[in-house]
Amino acid sequence: MYSLMKRILIGKPLKSQAAGEQKLSKIKALALLSSDALSSVAYGTEQILIVLSVVSAAAFWYSLPIAGCVLILLMALILSYRQIIYAYPEGGGAYVVSSRNLGEKPGLVAGGSLLVDYILTVAVSISAGTDAITSAFPALYPYHVLISIVLVILIMVLNLRGLTESASILAYPVYLFVISLLILIGVGGFKLLTGGVPPAPEHTAIGTHVPGITLFLLLKAFSSGCSALTGVEAISNTIPSFKKPAAQNAARTLLMMGGLLAVLFVGVTLLAFGFGISPKPEETVVSQIASDTFGRTFFYYVIQAVTALILILAANTGFSAFPLLAVNLAKDKYMPRMFTVRGDRLGYSNGIIFLGVASMLLIWLFDGKTEHLIPLYAVGVFIPFTLSQTGMCVKWIREKPQGWKAKMPINIVGALISFTVLMILILTKFHLVWPVFVFMPIVLLIFHSIKKHYLSVGEQLRLMNETEPVEIKGNVVIVPIAGVTRVVEQSVQYAKSLSEQVIAVHVSFDKEKDKKIEADWEKLNSGVRLVILHSSYRSLIHPLDKFLETVEAKANAHQYKVMVLVPQFIPKKRWHTILHNQSAFLLRFRLLWKRDIVVATLPYHFKK
Template sequence: MFGKVKRVLIGRPMKSAELEAEKLGKLKALAILSSDALSSVAYGTEQILLVLMVAGFAALWYSVPISIAVLGLLVILVISYRQTIFAYPTGGGAYIVAKDNLGQASSLIAGGSLLVDYVLTVAVSSSAGTDAITSAFPILHDHRVLIALVMIVFLTLMNLRGVTESASVLAIPIYLFVISIFFLIISGVIKYMTGGIEAAAPEFGTTVSNVSLFLLLKAFSSGCSALTGVEAVSNAIPNFRQPAERNAAATLLMMGLILGGMFIGITLLAYWYGIRPSGTETVISQIARMTFGSGIIYYIIQGVTALILFLAANTAYSAFPLLAFMLAKDKYMPHMFMVRGDRLGFSNGIIFLSLASALLVIVFHGETDSLIPLYAVGVFIPFTLSQLGMMVRWIKLKPANWVLKLVINTIGMLTTLSITLIFIFTKFAQVWIIFIFLPIVVYVFYKIYIHYQNTAEQLRIDITIDKPQIKGNTIIIPVAGITRVVMNTISYAKTLSPNVVAVYVGFDDEAIRKMEDKWEQWDPGVRLIVLKSRYRSILGPLRRFIDTVEWKTSATDHITILIPQFVTKHWWESILHNQTSLLMRAYLINYKDVVVATVPYHLKS
């Protein structure tokens, strides 16, 4: 039953040879990997205005120069990450750059920050998408968390179906969003220029007495949330068709141009229209309503905006599993993240990302503003480490034009470091938790690595010296009575070894006497050992008996515990029976030098 449901939801299993067909071209990759960055247009300008409103309406003109500064930072990041793509065409972004140039600790900080950032990406995107829906339909405001969780489930299923299939479906609304926003910008500019709307903007260049440098830096750092997701292309180069690095670099450039145009356009319209940030209606909703009224075009723009905000999470679904794979390959995350699922995606990474982000949405009650500062800090730390790592690389290798490349990455590093520090100082009350959570993540990486190293050391053999030891086999069969299940197990045990004993644990003298009499009458050719349990425990007496046998025979024999177990025809029927055999197996499997096996007996009806 589970298999049938899985096939309907996810699709047929794909052969490993089909992996190359799952690679992305530039247009699909632009949609999937840029959705996070492009969606930030929906809230980047709003974050700037929210900070400036503290100083009053007259201070909103500062949003224009602040947005131009954010645009300049975008140019630096695009140029810097194009260099990273060509230098590290295998992907991995900041993690690989830091690992290669800055050492283990820096790479784990970068990797941990990116993983946390991708979880926050899904949480922020689903929350922001919900805000767009509730702006158009206020009656749904109390159901924000449920709407966000439904969309996370939808994205999970889409990505479990494979990269190509999800890209084909999700690219449509993403490109509709780009077209809609540029249509809104062009229409808004024409309406403003032709006097179709009354000028409501505060006078540009007006001195506002209560605007401080601290406030401007805080607004700038808030606007930099529009740059989250820029690094995703460099992380996911293996998802591109060949030549992968060229296609990735072209995709990054296209993303930068589209993002920059939309961001500055929305900011200018917000200033010209005199938009004030509202707790119940987004900035884009206000601009669209003032430009087109409350008609069909307004609802189309709100609809595609909600979609892009939801689908922005797809960037994380593309990048998180790949980064988790690389960390797992280096033994810093569980090996389960290296396994490809039926549709050739890293399914465990996708599912883990969904569960973690859903938990965040529930904890923060779907409040986007509470998540964005954490989200932005999580991405600017890897930004900075990536730029620093590239600086070290150019200094070490000194390739052609290395001085120019060094200057570009130095400017990028100083800028992103400044933004990180601004975030920390201006929004410490909102981001302090990352200074607790991130060290915990890095510590977990170290503990996982140490475990894998210790495990490898204990499992490693010298093939010139270490040889298998030949021993006998003493088989112990725990029995609860005389049944076909027990007979089946004894029959199998006799094919393995002549040293077979059955063990019965009784709770009272009467039950023990009856079992001994029936066993003697049956006479299966196997000795019965009877143990009495005063506290009605089966595992305690059985453990002590195994300890005794192990002590006597460990030098000459292996000890095998064969557990008889019947298997019901229908899954629900197993609930009607006690699970003693399962508990026994779970308990005994941890024993040193004891083999535990289950001998199944299938019931026909």
């Protein structure tokens, strides 16, 4: 049943040789990896206007130069990450750049920030998309958390089916969103240029000084507008997913994404100013622009639908980038090795499942409300932005390759602006972003603990020629029994085939029952000694522990190994398993932690 359901949901397993077929073309990669960045157009301008509205609508003209500054940072990031793609074609983005140029700790800070940020990407995107759905259908609001979790599961299953399949499905809504917004910007711009829109009475002319505007407020508005840059780094983390030449295709896709993001963001900002849009709690800026451009017509609802859809699909950027970043960290022994294992469809399924579960837990803990997650989301983006830009500066100074003097200013500008935005976010929203200073040390501690463990394991497993191997002369086999049955008879016979020294052990809770077991054991006539251990407190494990310590001490003295052979029932129907084997499971679990004891299981299959 499980295999059938898995086959229906995920599809048939793919051969390892088919890995090349799961690589992405530029068109599919643009849809798959740009959904997070492009979806930020839906709220980037709005975040700027919300900050400026603290003064008055007269301050809205400042949104234009602020958008220009965001555009400069976007250009610096795109050019810088393009350089990162060519410099580090194996992928890893900010983590690899920071690790190799700034050191282990900055690299782990960048990697940890991105991992957490991708979890937040999924949680924020899905929650925002769910808000759009419940706004259209208010009756669904009581179920918004459930709807969000269902959407996460759907996108997770889609990614488990493989890169090319998910990219093929996601390409349509992403490109529909881009085309719809380009039409909106084109038609809205035409109306503005031809005088089809009355001038906004509350807006002041560009360049007019507005009382109450401070540098701090402008910087806060700028940092809020930089939320439109989330997801820019995803392509540099996923270079191995591209078709060959991977680096060249990834760089071109990055430029296409940057161009589209710039056009859409600037277009929406210009229309918002031209139409005199003010942010409203009950209606988004994009919705107001579409309403003023088309009225409440069919095309207005198309724009609303594709906007909600891309906000949900923005989560897919996290599902694409998180597993590959986890692979890079796991290769460096900072995350469990299971993240390097490919699943049935050749994707890194453990990373996909982990991300899905973590994001669902986050949505549940925060009740699907995104306002407290977005500041953490932004900080998680700009920490690796700053570190990667700084790391590239260090690389150029250290290596001095041809043309480095022309590349250096791009990274310097990017590093300075990213650091400025990061500081503004921390200073202005510390009451919301303080958890960063709690969970980042915890994440780093986890990374170091995992690596310490792997290094310790490697040291213990390494062959040492100078040490003599311990000679083992034989086994002492212990067979725990609950009664005298056919299973016990079979287990004892098998144990005798392994060793001449076999001991059957029964832990007794009832002395009357012991007499029957002793009588049955004599009838069995197996030639094996039976030891009955009395347990006054009805514990199966404690008396057996003491007995094994005694046997182990004697066995070690004669260079014998102690083996515990545990009989186990295998029912014909799987659900019958819960009716058996609880004692065997507890016994095996406890014995696995004993250093010098071998634990073996002998299955006995029921026929009906």
